[in-house]
Amino acid sequence: MYDTILAATDGSDAANRAIEHAIDLASSFDTDFHAIYVVDTTRYGQAVLSESDGALDDLEQxxxxxxDDVAARSDTDITSEIRRGRPAEEIDAYAAAIGADLVVLGNRGLGSGPDQQLGSIAERVVRNTDRPVITA
Structure with a gap:
């Protein structure tokens, strides 16, 4: 059913639920499993981050x-990717580059308010990608 699954994470509770679901799917379908973390350069302002390589390095670390935590929780091999930019765009671009059959991500991330049903990044991915998306 799925040959390649991409899971996006920001370390939030919702992302962790999505990661668990993606790990289960990857294990069940014996698929290639990729995980991506995007340093959101728009969240902090490009000017701030461009003047401080240390801040970008800290975010990438x-x-x-x-x-690394995702890899430790999985019993399948994982290809990890860290990118910089707008998270929804980077997630979609990476999904296209690897030919992902499915994208899995949390329904809300670290920047979402408690009353939001769907975070802005999850909404943008769902609206703009041409592949199936599961949110958790």
Missing amino acids: RGEGIL
Whole structure:
């Protein structure tokens, strides 16, 4: 059913639920499993981040830790990717690059308010990608 699954994470509770679901699917279907973390350069302002490589390095290190945790929780091999930019665009671009059959991500991320049913990044991915998406 699925040959390649991409799971996006920001380390939030919703992303962790999505990761667990993606791991189960990848294991059940014996698929290629990819996980992506995007350093959201728009969240902090490009000017701020462009002047401080240290801030970008810190954010990427955080992402590496999150992706290492994903790999430790999975019994299948994982290809990890860290990117910089607009998360929804980077998730969709990476999904296209790897030919993902499914994208899995949390319904709300770290920046979402408690009353939101669907976070802005999840909504943008659902609206703009041409592949199936599961949110958790």
